[in-house]
Amino acid sequence: MKIKKYTIYTYLLVFILGLSSCIKEDLSNCSLTFTFDYTYNLEQQNKIDEQLLDRMQIFMFDKNEVLRYHFRKNDQKTIEKGFQVTNNAFEPGEYKIVVATISSDYKEDKSDFLISNVTLNKTLLQEFKFFLNHQDHQSKDLLNNFLVSSLPYQWTSYGQNIHVSLRKINKRINIELVIPNNIQTRIEKDQYSMYIKDKGVCSMDGNLDPTCDNDIIYHPCQPYKLTHEDDKVILRATFNTSRLIYREGQEENTQIIVKNNTTNEYLIKAKVFRLIEEGAAFDDQKDADWGLQEYIDRREEYSFSFYIDEDGSWLSNLVNVNGWDVSFIDLDM
Known part of the structure:
Protein backbone atom coordinates (compact mmCIF):
# COMPACT_ATOMS: atom_id res chain seq x y z
CA MET A 1 0.00 0.00 0.00
CA LYS A 2 2.83 2.39 0.84
CA ILE A 3 4.44 1.74 -2.54
CA LYS A 4 1.19 2.58 -4.34
CA LYS A 5 0.73 5.70 -2.20
CA TYR A 6 4.26 6.94 -3.00
CA THR A 7 3.70 6.14 -6.68
CA ILE A 8 0.53 8.22 -6.71
CA TYR A 9 2.35 11.12 -5.00
CA THR A 10 5.18 10.85 -7.51
CA TYR A 11 2.82 10.98 -10.49
CA LEU A 12 0.96 13.90 -8.91
CA LEU A 13 4.21 15.83 -8.35
CA VAL A 14 5.33 15.22 -11.93
CA PHE A 15 1.92 16.37 -13.18
CA ILE A 16 2.07 19.60 -11.13
CA LEU A 17 5.62 20.36 -12.24
CA GLY A 18 4.61 19.69 -15.81
CA LEU A 19 1.95 22.37 -15.57
CA SER A 20 4.49 25.05 -14.61
CA SER A 21 7.57 23.91 -16.51
CA CYS A 22 8.76 24.71 -20.00
CA ILE A 23 8.23 21.80 -22.42
CA LYS A 24 10.02 22.01 -25.77
CA GLU A 25 6.97 20.77 -27.67
CA ASP A 26 4.76 23.38 -25.97
CA LEU A 27 6.32 26.83 -25.63
CA SER A 28 3.26 28.36 -23.96
CA ASN A 29 4.92 27.95 -20.55
CA CYS A 30 8.28 29.26 -21.77
CA SER A 31 7.29 32.91 -22.02
CA LEU A 32 8.07 36.14 -20.22
CA THR A 33 5.83 39.17 -20.68
CA PHE A 34 7.42 42.64 -20.84
CA THR A 35 5.55 45.94 -20.55
CA PHE A 36 7.04 49.43 -20.58
CA ASP A 37 6.39 53.02 -19.64
CA TYR A 38 8.18 56.33 -19.96
CA THR A 39 6.98 58.34 -16.97
CA TYR A 40 10.42 59.55 -15.91
CA ASN A 41 9.76 63.07 -17.18
CA LEU A 42 8.63 66.43 -15.81
CA GLU A 43 4.94 65.67 -16.25
CA GLN A 44 5.31 62.20 -14.68
CA GLN A 45 2.97 60.92 -17.39
CA ASN A 46 3.49 57.97 -19.70
CA LYS A 47 4.80 59.46 -22.97
CA ILE A 48 6.19 56.30 -24.54
CA ASP A 49 3.96 56.65 -27.61
CA GLU A 50 5.61 60.01 -28.43
CA GLN A 51 9.13 58.56 -28.65
CA LEU A 52 8.75 56.62 -31.94
CA LEU A 53 10.67 53.69 -30.46
CA ASP A 54 10.93 50.91 -33.02
CA ARG A 55 14.05 48.99 -31.98
CA MET A 56 14.45 47.31 -28.60
CA GLN A 57 16.97 44.96 -27.06
CA ILE A 58 16.57 43.14 -23.74
CA PHE A 59 19.60 41.65 -21.99
CA MET A 60 19.38 39.25 -19.03
CA PHE A 61 22.50 38.77 -16.88
CA ASP A 62 22.60 35.98 -14.29
CA LYS A 63 23.76 36.36 -10.67
CA ASN A 64 27.35 35.83 -11.83
CA GLU A 65 26.89 38.84 -14.16
CA VAL A 66 27.11 36.71 -17.32
CA LEU A 67 24.79 37.43 -20.25
CA ARG A 68 22.41 34.47 -20.61
CA TYR A 69 19.55 35.75 -22.78
CA HIS A 70 19.20 38.43 -25.43
CA PHE A 71 15.87 39.39 -27.04
CA ARG A 72 15.08 41.86 -29.85
CA LYS A 73 11.92 43.58 -31.05
CA ASN A 74 11.68 45.89 -34.07
CA ASP A 75 8.16 47.26 -34.13
CA GLN A 76 6.92 50.51 -32.61
CA LYS A 77 3.38 49.39 -31.71
CA THR A 78 4.64 46.13 -30.20
CA ILE A 79 7.10 47.99 -28.00
CA GLU A 80 4.50 50.52 -26.84
CA LYS A 81 1.94 47.84 -25.92
CA GLY A 82 4.38 45.28 -24.50
CA PHE A 83 5.04 41.75 -25.70
CA GLN A 84 5.93 38.17 -24.81
CA VAL A 85 9.24 36.45 -25.48
CA THR A 86 9.73 32.68 -25.51
CA ASN A 87 12.83 30.59 -25.01
CA ASN A 88 12.62 26.85 -24.39
CA ALA A 89 16.10 26.92 -22.82
CA PHE A 90 15.16 29.55 -20.24
CA GLU A 91 16.03 28.65 -16.65
CA PRO A 92 14.39 30.41 -13.69
CA GLY A 93 16.84 32.26 -11.47
CA GLU A 94 18.14 35.64 -10.34
CA TYR A 95 18.66 38.01 -13.26
CA LYS A 96 19.51 41.65 -13.84
CA ILE A 97 17.50 42.88 -16.82
CA VAL A 98 18.89 45.70 -18.97
CA VAL A 99 16.76 47.30 -21.70
CA ALA A 100 17.78 49.65 -24.51
CA THR A 101 15.31 51.05 -27.02
CA ILE A 102 15.75 53.61 -29.77
CA SER A 103 13.97 55.34 -32.64
CA SER A 104 15.60 54.42 -35.94
CA ASP A 105 14.71 57.37 -38.18
CA TYR A 106 13.46 60.09 -35.86
CA LYS A 107 13.70 63.47 -37.62
CA GLU A 108 15.97 62.08 -40.35
CA ASP A 109 18.68 61.18 -37.86
CA LYS A 110 22.22 60.71 -38.99
CA SER A 111 23.70 60.07 -35.58
CA ASP A 112 22.91 57.27 -33.21
CA PHE A 113 23.49 55.63 -29.86
CA LEU A 114 25.25 52.30 -30.05
CA ILE A 115 25.45 49.17 -27.91
CA SER A 116 28.62 47.16 -27.51
CA ASN A 117 28.75 43.75 -29.22
CA VAL A 118 27.72 40.91 -26.92
CA THR A 119 28.12 37.13 -26.85
CA LEU A 120 25.74 34.85 -24.97
CA ASN A 121 27.27 32.98 -22.01
CA LYS A 122 30.41 35.09 -22.31
CA THR A 123 29.82 38.86 -22.10
CA LEU A 124 29.98 40.19 -18.54
CA LEU A 125 27.82 42.99 -17.17
CA GLN A 126 30.90 45.15 -16.56
CA GLU A 127 31.83 44.82 -20.26
CA PHE A 128 28.41 45.90 -21.48
CA LYS A 129 28.19 49.53 -22.68
CA PHE A 130 25.81 52.05 -24.25
CA PHE A 131 27.66 54.86 -25.99
CA LEU A 132 27.18 57.87 -28.20
CA ASN A 133 28.33 57.39 -31.77
CA HIS A 134 30.59 60.42 -32.13
CA GLN A 135 33.49 61.16 -34.44
CA ASP A 136 36.71 62.47 -32.92
CA HIS A 137 34.76 63.67 -29.88
CA GLN A 138 32.49 65.83 -32.04
CA SER A 139 28.71 65.47 -32.43
CA LYS A 140 26.62 67.63 -34.74
CA ASP A 141 23.68 65.52 -35.89
CA LEU A 142 20.15 65.00 -34.68
CA LEU A 143 20.11 62.09 -32.25
CA ASN A 144 17.65 59.25 -32.12
CA ASN A 145 15.43 59.10 -29.07
CA PHE A 146 17.27 56.66 -26.82
CA LEU A 147 15.65 55.23 -23.68
CA VAL A 148 17.19 52.71 -21.31
CA SER A 149 16.51 50.91 -18.04
CA SER A 150 18.29 48.59 -15.65
CA LEU A 151 16.32 46.43 -13.20
CA PRO A 152 18.09 45.18 -10.06
CA TYR A 153 18.66 41.45 -9.63
CA GLN A 154 15.35 39.69 -9.06
CA TRP A 155 13.99 36.17 -9.24
CA THR A 156 12.62 35.55 -12.72
CA SER A 157 10.55 32.52 -13.66
CA TYR A 158 8.21 31.22 -16.37
CA GLY A 159 5.10 33.24 -17.09
CA GLN A 160 6.29 36.27 -15.16
CA ASN A 161 5.13 39.77 -16.05
CA ILE A 162 8.07 42.19 -15.99
CA HIS A 163 7.35 45.92 -16.07
CA VAL A 164 10.15 48.26 -17.13
CA SER A 165 10.23 52.03 -16.58
CA LEU A 166 12.46 53.66 -19.17
CA ARG A 167 14.66 56.75 -18.88
CA LYS A 168 15.50 59.06 -21.76
CA ILE A 169 19.16 59.75 -22.49
CA ASN A 170 19.21 62.34 -25.28
Whole structure:
Protein backbone atom coordinates (compact mmCIF):
# COMPACT_ATOMS: atom_id res chain seq x y z
CA MET A 1 0.00 0.00 0.00
CA LYS A 2 2.83 2.39 0.84
CA ILE A 3 4.44 1.74 -2.54
CA LYS A 4 1.19 2.58 -4.34
CA LYS A 5 0.73 5.70 -2.20
CA TYR A 6 4.26 6.94 -3.00
CA THR A 7 3.70 6.14 -6.68
CA ILE A 8 0.53 8.22 -6.71
CA TYR A 9 2.35 11.12 -5.00
CA THR A 10 5.18 10.85 -7.51
CA TYR A 11 2.82 10.98 -10.49
CA LEU A 12 0.96 13.90 -8.91
CA LEU A 13 4.21 15.83 -8.35
CA VAL A 14 5.33 15.22 -11.93
CA PHE A 15 1.92 16.37 -13.18
CA ILE A 16 2.07 19.60 -11.13
CA LEU A 17 5.62 20.36 -12.24
CA GLY A 18 4.61 19.69 -15.81
CA LEU A 19 1.95 22.37 -15.57
CA SER A 20 4.49 25.05 -14.61
CA SER A 21 7.57 23.91 -16.51
CA CYS A 22 8.76 24.71 -20.00
CA ILE A 23 8.23 21.80 -22.42
CA LYS A 24 10.02 22.01 -25.77
CA GLU A 25 6.97 20.77 -27.67
CA ASP A 26 4.76 23.38 -25.97
CA LEU A 27 6.32 26.83 -25.63
CA SER A 28 3.26 28.36 -23.96
CA ASN A 29 4.92 27.95 -20.55
CA CYS A 30 8.28 29.26 -21.77
CA SER A 31 7.29 32.91 -22.02
CA LEU A 32 8.07 36.14 -20.22
CA THR A 33 5.83 39.17 -20.68
CA PHE A 34 7.42 42.64 -20.84
CA THR A 35 5.55 45.94 -20.55
CA PHE A 36 7.04 49.43 -20.58
CA ASP A 37 6.39 53.02 -19.64
CA TYR A 38 8.18 56.33 -19.96
CA THR A 39 6.98 58.34 -16.97
CA TYR A 40 10.42 59.55 -15.91
CA ASN A 41 9.76 63.07 -17.18
CA LEU A 42 8.63 66.43 -15.81
CA GLU A 43 4.94 65.67 -16.25
CA GLN A 44 5.31 62.20 -14.68
CA GLN A 45 2.97 60.92 -17.39
CA ASN A 46 3.49 57.97 -19.70
CA LYS A 47 4.80 59.46 -22.97
CA ILE A 48 6.19 56.30 -24.54
CA ASP A 49 3.96 56.65 -27.61
CA GLU A 50 5.61 60.01 -28.43
CA GLN A 51 9.13 58.56 -28.65
CA LEU A 52 8.75 56.62 -31.94
CA LEU A 53 10.67 53.69 -30.46
CA ASP A 54 10.93 50.91 -33.02
CA ARG A 55 14.05 48.99 -31.98
CA MET A 56 14.45 47.31 -28.60
CA GLN A 57 16.97 44.96 -27.06
CA ILE A 58 16.57 43.14 -23.74
CA PHE A 59 19.60 41.65 -21.99
CA MET A 60 19.38 39.25 -19.03
CA PHE A 61 22.50 38.77 -16.88
CA ASP A 62 22.60 35.98 -14.29
CA LYS A 63 23.76 36.36 -10.67
CA ASN A 64 27.35 35.83 -11.83
CA GLU A 65 26.89 38.84 -14.16
CA VAL A 66 27.11 36.71 -17.32
CA LEU A 67 24.79 37.43 -20.25
CA ARG A 68 22.41 34.47 -20.61
CA TYR A 69 19.55 35.75 -22.78
CA HIS A 70 19.20 38.43 -25.43
CA PHE A 71 15.87 39.39 -27.04
CA ARG A 72 15.08 41.86 -29.85
CA LYS A 73 11.92 43.58 -31.05
CA ASN A 74 11.68 45.89 -34.07
CA ASP A 75 8.16 47.26 -34.13
CA GLN A 76 6.92 50.51 -32.61
CA LYS A 77 3.38 49.39 -31.71
CA THR A 78 4.64 46.13 -30.20
CA ILE A 79 7.10 47.99 -28.00
CA GLU A 80 4.50 50.52 -26.84
CA LYS A 81 1.94 47.84 -25.92
CA GLY A 82 4.38 45.28 -24.50
CA PHE A 83 5.04 41.75 -25.70
CA GLN A 84 5.93 38.17 -24.81
CA VAL A 85 9.24 36.45 -25.48
CA THR A 86 9.73 32.68 -25.51
CA ASN A 87 12.83 30.59 -25.01
CA ASN A 88 12.62 26.85 -24.39
CA ALA A 89 16.10 26.92 -22.82
CA PHE A 90 15.16 29.55 -20.24
CA GLU A 91 16.03 28.65 -16.65
CA PRO A 92 14.39 30.41 -13.69
CA GLY A 93 16.84 32.26 -11.47
CA GLU A 94 18.14 35.64 -10.34
CA TYR A 95 18.66 38.01 -13.26
CA LYS A 96 19.51 41.65 -13.84
CA ILE A 97 17.50 42.88 -16.82
CA VAL A 98 18.89 45.70 -18.97
CA VAL A 99 16.76 47.30 -21.70
CA ALA A 100 17.78 49.65 -24.51
CA THR A 101 15.31 51.05 -27.02
CA ILE A 102 15.75 53.61 -29.77
CA SER A 103 13.97 55.34 -32.64
CA SER A 104 15.60 54.42 -35.94
CA ASP A 105 14.71 57.37 -38.18
CA TYR A 106 13.46 60.09 -35.86
CA LYS A 107 13.70 63.47 -37.62
CA GLU A 108 15.97 62.08 -40.35
CA ASP A 109 18.68 61.18 -37.86
CA LYS A 110 22.22 60.71 -38.99
CA SER A 111 23.70 60.07 -35.58
CA ASP A 112 22.91 57.27 -33.21
CA PHE A 113 23.49 55.63 -29.86
CA LEU A 114 25.25 52.30 -30.05
CA ILE A 115 25.45 49.17 -27.91
CA SER A 116 28.62 47.16 -27.51
CA ASN A 117 28.75 43.75 -29.22
CA VAL A 118 27.72 40.91 -26.92
CA THR A 119 28.12 37.13 -26.85
CA LEU A 120 25.74 34.85 -24.97
CA ASN A 121 27.27 32.98 -22.01
CA LYS A 122 30.41 35.09 -22.31
CA THR A 123 29.82 38.86 -22.10
CA LEU A 124 29.98 40.19 -18.54
CA LEU A 125 27.82 42.99 -17.17
CA GLN A 126 30.90 45.15 -16.56
CA GLU A 127 31.83 44.82 -20.26
CA PHE A 128 28.41 45.90 -21.48
CA LYS A 129 28.19 49.53 -22.68
CA PHE A 130 25.81 52.05 -24.25
CA PHE A 131 27.66 54.86 -25.99
CA LEU A 132 27.18 57.87 -28.20
CA ASN A 133 28.33 57.39 -31.77
CA HIS A 134 30.59 60.42 -32.13
CA GLN A 135 33.49 61.16 -34.44
CA ASP A 136 36.71 62.47 -32.92
CA HIS A 137 34.76 63.67 -29.88
CA GLN A 138 32.49 65.83 -32.04
CA SER A 139 28.71 65.47 -32.43
CA LYS A 140 26.62 67.63 -34.74
CA ASP A 141 23.68 65.52 -35.89
CA LEU A 142 20.15 65.00 -34.68
CA LEU A 143 20.11 62.09 -32.25
CA ASN A 144 17.65 59.25 -32.12
CA ASN A 145 15.43 59.10 -29.07
CA PHE A 146 17.27 56.66 -26.82
CA LEU A 147 15.65 55.23 -23.68
CA VAL A 148 17.19 52.71 -21.31
CA SER A 149 16.51 50.91 -18.04
CA SER A 150 18.29 48.59 -15.65
CA LEU A 151 16.32 46.43 -13.20
CA PRO A 152 18.09 45.18 -10.06
CA TYR A 153 18.66 41.45 -9.63
CA GLN A 154 15.35 39.69 -9.06
CA TRP A 155 13.99 36.17 -9.24
CA THR A 156 12.62 35.55 -12.72
CA SER A 157 10.55 32.52 -13.66
CA TYR A 158 8.21 31.22 -16.37
CA GLY A 159 5.10 33.24 -17.09
CA GLN A 160 6.29 36.27 -15.16
CA ASN A 161 5.13 39.77 -16.05
CA ILE A 162 8.07 42.19 -15.99
CA HIS A 163 7.35 45.92 -16.07
CA VAL A 164 10.15 48.26 -17.13
CA SER A 165 10.23 52.03 -16.58
CA LEU A 166 12.46 53.66 -19.17
CA ARG A 167 14.66 56.75 -18.88
CA LYS A 168 15.50 59.06 -21.76
CA ILE A 169 19.16 59.75 -22.49
CA ASN A 170 19.21 62.34 -25.28
CA LYS A 171 18.52 66.04 -24.64
CA ARG A 172 17.50 68.94 -26.86
CA ILE A 173 19.01 72.36 -26.13
CA ASN A 174 17.91 75.58 -27.84
CA ILE A 175 20.17 78.64 -27.67
CA GLU A 176 19.32 82.20 -28.71
CA LEU A 177 21.45 85.31 -29.06
CA VAL A 178 19.23 88.38 -28.70
CA ILE A 179 20.99 91.32 -30.35
CA PRO A 180 19.77 94.97 -30.45
CA ASN A 181 18.82 96.13 -33.91
CA ASN A 182 20.60 99.44 -33.45
CA ILE A 183 24.05 97.87 -33.50
CA GLN A 184 25.75 99.55 -36.43
CA THR A 185 27.14 96.46 -38.14
CA ARG A 186 24.79 94.10 -39.94
CA ILE A 187 24.41 90.71 -38.25
CA GLU A 188 25.05 87.65 -40.42
CA LYS A 189 24.40 83.97 -39.69
CA ASP A 190 28.07 83.10 -39.77
CA GLN A 191 29.13 85.98 -37.53
CA TYR A 192 28.87 83.81 -34.41
CA SER A 193 29.69 80.19 -33.67
CA MET A 194 27.92 78.34 -30.87
CA TYR A 195 28.79 75.01 -29.32
CA ILE A 196 28.43 73.06 -26.08
CA LYS A 197 31.48 71.58 -24.40
CA ASP A 198 30.88 68.62 -22.10
CA LYS A 199 33.05 66.15 -20.26
CA GLY A 200 31.97 63.44 -22.65
CA VAL A 201 29.54 61.02 -21.05
CA CYS A 202 30.06 58.73 -24.01
CA SER A 203 29.18 55.44 -22.35
CA MET A 204 27.13 53.84 -19.57
CA ASP A 205 27.37 50.33 -18.23
CA GLY A 206 24.59 47.87 -17.47
CA ASN A 207 23.97 49.60 -14.13
CA LEU A 208 23.52 52.92 -15.99
CA ASP A 209 26.64 54.25 -14.29
CA PRO A 210 28.40 56.77 -16.56
CA THR A 211 31.97 56.42 -17.74
CA CYS A 212 33.57 59.79 -18.46
CA ASP A 213 35.69 60.17 -21.55
CA ASN A 214 37.61 63.13 -22.92
CA ASP A 215 35.82 66.36 -23.78
CA ILE A 216 33.09 66.14 -26.38
CA ILE A 217 31.93 69.12 -28.43
CA TYR A 218 28.30 69.38 -29.53
CA HIS A 219 27.69 71.54 -32.60
CA PRO A 220 24.26 72.68 -33.83
CA CYS A 221 22.27 69.81 -35.33
CA GLN A 222 20.35 72.18 -37.61
CA PRO A 223 21.39 75.28 -39.58
CA TYR A 224 21.49 78.57 -37.69
CA LYS A 225 18.30 80.63 -37.97
CA LEU A 226 18.42 84.43 -38.08
CA THR A 227 15.22 86.38 -37.38
CA HIS A 228 14.87 90.16 -37.76
CA GLU A 229 12.31 91.87 -35.54
CA ASP A 230 11.49 95.55 -34.95
CA ASP A 231 14.06 96.24 -32.26
CA LYS A 232 16.23 93.12 -32.23
CA VAL A 233 17.85 90.34 -34.20
CA ILE A 234 17.70 86.77 -32.87
CA LEU A 235 20.21 84.11 -33.86
CA ARG A 236 19.03 80.60 -32.95
CA ALA A 237 20.79 77.24 -32.76
CA THR A 238 19.53 73.79 -31.74
CA PHE A 239 21.65 71.04 -30.20
CA ASN A 240 21.17 67.38 -29.36
CA THR A 241 23.29 65.98 -26.55
CA SER A 242 23.71 62.75 -24.68
CA ARG A 243 22.91 62.60 -20.96
CA LEU A 244 24.20 65.57 -18.97
CA ILE A 245 25.87 64.51 -15.70
CA TYR A 246 26.22 67.02 -12.88
CA ARG A 247 29.43 66.66 -10.87
CA GLU A 248 29.81 68.99 -7.93
CA GLY A 249 32.89 71.15 -8.21
CA GLN A 250 33.31 70.40 -11.93
CA GLU A 251 30.66 72.72 -13.36
CA GLU A 252 33.21 74.33 -15.70
CA ASN A 253 33.42 71.04 -17.64
CA THR A 254 29.99 71.65 -19.22
CA GLN A 255 29.67 75.05 -20.88
CA ILE A 256 27.80 76.89 -23.60
CA ILE A 257 30.38 78.76 -25.66
CA VAL A 258 29.72 81.52 -28.20
CA LYS A 259 32.51 82.90 -30.35
CA ASN A 260 32.48 86.11 -32.37
CA ASN A 261 33.99 85.02 -35.66
CA THR A 262 34.60 88.62 -36.74
CA THR A 263 36.83 89.50 -33.79
CA ASN A 264 37.88 85.88 -33.12
CA GLU A 265 36.99 86.42 -29.45
CA TYR A 266 34.86 84.32 -27.12
CA LEU A 267 31.72 86.28 -26.34
CA ILE A 268 30.05 83.83 -23.92
CA LYS A 269 31.23 81.03 -21.67
CA ALA A 270 28.29 79.99 -19.49
CA LYS A 271 28.17 77.05 -17.08
CA VAL A 272 25.20 74.92 -18.15
CA PHE A 273 24.45 73.43 -14.74
CA ARG A 274 24.35 76.80 -13.05
CA LEU A 275 21.85 78.00 -15.64
CA ILE A 276 19.71 74.87 -15.18
CA GLU A 277 19.82 75.10 -11.38
CA GLU A 278 18.76 78.75 -11.36
CA GLY A 279 15.95 78.09 -13.84
CA ALA A 280 14.71 75.07 -11.88
CA ALA A 281 13.81 77.36 -8.98
CA PHE A 282 11.06 78.87 -11.17
CA ASP A 283 9.78 75.57 -12.60
CA ASP A 284 6.53 74.59 -10.89
CA GLN A 285 6.77 71.13 -12.49
CA LYS A 286 9.87 70.34 -10.43
CA ASP A 287 9.06 68.07 -7.51
CA ALA A 288 10.49 69.23 -4.19
CA ASP A 289 12.03 65.79 -3.62
CA TRP A 290 14.07 65.85 -6.83
CA GLY A 291 17.74 66.67 -6.67
CA LEU A 292 19.44 68.57 -9.47
CA GLN A 293 20.48 65.43 -11.38
CA GLU A 294 16.97 63.99 -11.34
CA TYR A 295 15.57 67.29 -12.61
CA ILE A 296 18.19 67.33 -15.38
CA ASP A 297 17.30 63.75 -16.36
CA ARG A 298 13.54 64.31 -16.32
CA ARG A 299 13.55 67.48 -18.41
CA GLU A 300 13.85 66.63 -22.10
CA GLU A 301 14.41 70.10 -23.53
CA TYR A 302 16.17 73.29 -22.41
CA SER A 303 16.12 76.81 -23.83
CA PHE A 304 18.62 79.57 -23.06
CA SER A 305 18.47 83.16 -24.34
CA PHE A 306 21.54 85.37 -23.98
CA TYR A 307 21.28 89.14 -24.40
CA ILE A 308 23.87 91.22 -26.22
CA ASP A 309 24.43 94.88 -25.30
CA GLU A 310 24.52 97.74 -27.80
CA ASP A 311 28.32 97.72 -27.69
CA GLY A 312 28.34 94.04 -28.70
CA SER A 313 29.24 92.68 -25.25
CA TRP A 314 27.30 90.03 -23.35
CA LEU A 315 24.86 91.15 -20.64
CA SER A 316 25.92 88.29 -18.39
CA ASN A 317 23.76 89.29 -15.43
CA LEU A 318 20.54 88.32 -17.25
CA VAL A 319 19.74 85.02 -19.00
CA ASN A 320 16.36 83.63 -19.98
CA VAL A 321 16.20 79.98 -18.89
CA ASN A 322 13.28 77.92 -20.19
CA GLY A 323 11.10 81.02 -20.41
CA TRP A 324 12.10 82.61 -17.11
CA ASP A 325 14.36 85.67 -16.89
CA VAL A 326 17.04 84.84 -14.34
CA SER A 327 19.21 87.57 -12.83
CA PHE A 328 22.72 86.69 -11.70
CA ILE A 329 24.27 88.70 -8.89
CA ASP A 330 27.82 87.85 -9.84
CA LEU A 331 29.00 87.87 -13.42
CA ASP A 332 31.37 84.91 -13.08
CA MET A 333 29.50 82.20 -14.96
